[in-house]
Amino acid sequence: MEFKDYYKILGVTETADASAIKTSYRKLARKYHPDVSKEENAEHKFKELGEAYEVLKDETKRSEYDQLRKLGAQQADGGFRPPPGWKSAADFSDAGNTGPNSEHFSDFFESIFGNAGGNRRQSNERFRVRGEDLHYKMALLLEEAQRGGQQQITLRVPQSDTSGLVSHVDKTLNIKIPAGVTPGQRIRLAGQGAPGIGGAEAGDLFLEIEFAPHPHFTVDGKNIVLTLPISPWEAALGATIEVPTLSGKVNLKIPKGSNSGDKLRIKGKGLSSASPGDQLVILRVTLPKEHSEAAESLYRQLAEQESTFNPRATLGE
Amino acid sequence: MSTPTIHIADIEHTAALFSLSEICERCGVKTEIIVEMVEYGIVAPVTQSLTAESHAVHAQHSWQFNLDALIRLYRAQRLRRDLELNLPGLALSLELMDQVDTLKxxxxxxxxxxxxxxDE
Incomplete structure (x- = not known):
């Protein structure tokens, strides 16, 4: 396994005193807390921070760690193995590892400090604890959210054996999503969380729905928004245009004299629910990059014909 | 390995309600903390009949929380524990985080x- 540089993780020097370590930990903990940080590896970083702080805040653990660091307990392959006969003082005490998430500490940590106290739950058989609730963010395509459908997810579920030792197993679930879920919506799957201890009830699984970005549509509450490019003549003369919606194409009537930015509403073509949303269509008048000579001459004619029109009247000219 | 069974994510479960003691058990906190969190406006129980009585202390035992409130309490509890926030700080942080989410x-x-x- 890899040797973890706890000083580097906490961004402090080897000579840093306890208060510098605490300050740095607090600062980084705020930065990488998974509930605050949007960085992809925030959860991993936060766990690493907790582990590094657990060691460096404790004088005994820190000096044991420093010892190993100086010994250079690195193998030829660059990996780490504690020296033969290594035993940490923390391994003897029940309350050895006290961090809030000590059950998530790495193999590296456990190889040095053992897993007493942290990783072991009460092994008393009459001890009953409800299983942990689990959380899972589920990203759906808009179409999937609209139609509903089946998705397979894999969860890491904590499980404790008869002695109370906690390990993680992968659990695969096939989940049928009802039609018409909305972003941010939470769904409970009762009893699909971690198993209970001592015959207690299992926890629940909470799914949070997220929408993957769509190439054409955006979501505004229950409404679907589409920007629709139209030609200047379609805008001027009006037209009936085929428009994509989440449930197939529909014909949309563009009124005569439409402008860029005008909004049209297709009723009931938003996200479906008890009261479905609408699809909002924002018009965008689009010109070809180049015109033919004939077209240019038609535009010149148009310019003469409409010479009284001042599109900048609102600018006070 | 056997074929995994299909679990139906029933939308009705969204309407699940949790009592004060259930919330405490799940989040692993004491009742007083949840009561204080409600007082700071971090979460609110679902409003039942809005009688003066439902605001009285003895009505706490009839409090019911929805799924959003439970998940907010989980988040609040993690922040409180990991960042050693006090309740006014926690309430402010959550409000600001909500605003950031909306803005994002x-x-x-x-x-x-x-x-x-x-131009495309």
């Missing part, structure tokens, strides 16, 4: 709109 969402939508109005 608006930015995403506006960016998307804007990209369509630029």
């Amino acid at each position: 969402q608006q930015i995403t939508t506006l960016r998307h709109e804007l990209s369509k109005h630029r």
Whole structure:
């Protein structure tokens, strides 16, 4: 396994005193807390921070760690193995590892400090604890959210054996999503969380729905928004245009004299629910990059014909 | 390995309600903490009949929380524990984080709109 540089993780020097370590930990903990940080590896970083702080805040653990660091307990392959006969003082005490998430500490940590106290739950058989609730963010395509459908997810579920030792197993679930879920919506799957201890009830699984970005549509509450490019003549003369919606194409009537930015509403073509949303269509008048000579001459004619029109009247000219 | 069974994510479960003691058990906190969190407006129990009585202390045992409130309490509890926040600080943090989320969402939508109005 890899040797973890706890000083580097906490961004402090080897000579840093306890208060510098605490300050740095607090600062980084705020930065990488998974509930605050949007960085992809925030959860991993936060766990690493907790582990590094657990060691460096404790004088005994820190000096044991420093010892190993100086010994250079690195193998030829660059990996780490504690020296033969290594035993940490923390391994003897029940309350050895006290961090809030000590059950998530790495193999590296456990190889040095053992897993007493942290990783072991009460092994008393009459001890009953409800299983942990689990959380899972589920990203759906808009179409999937609209139609509903089946998705397979894999969860890491904590499980404790008869002695109370906690390990993680992968659990695969096939989940049928009802039609018409909305972003941010939470769904409970009762009893699909971690198993209970001592015959207690299992926890629940909470799914949070997220929408993957769509190439054409955006979501505004229950409404679907589409920007629709139209030609200047379609805008001027009006037209009936085929428009994509989440449930197939529909014909949309563009009124005569439409402008860029005008909004049209297709009723009931938003996200479906008890009261479905609408699809909002924002018009965008689009010109070809180049015109033919004939077209240019038609535009010149148009310019003469409409010479009284001042599109900048609102600018006070 | 056997074929995994299909679990139906029943939308009705969204309407699940949790009592004060259930919330405490799940989040692993004492009742007083949840009561204080409610007093700070971090979460609110679902409003039943709005009688003066339901605001009285003895009505706490009839409090019911919805799924959103439970998940907010989980988040609040993690922040309180990991960052050693006090309750006013926690309430402020959660409010600001909500605002950031809303703003980020608006930015995403506006960016998307804007990209369509630029030269393709």
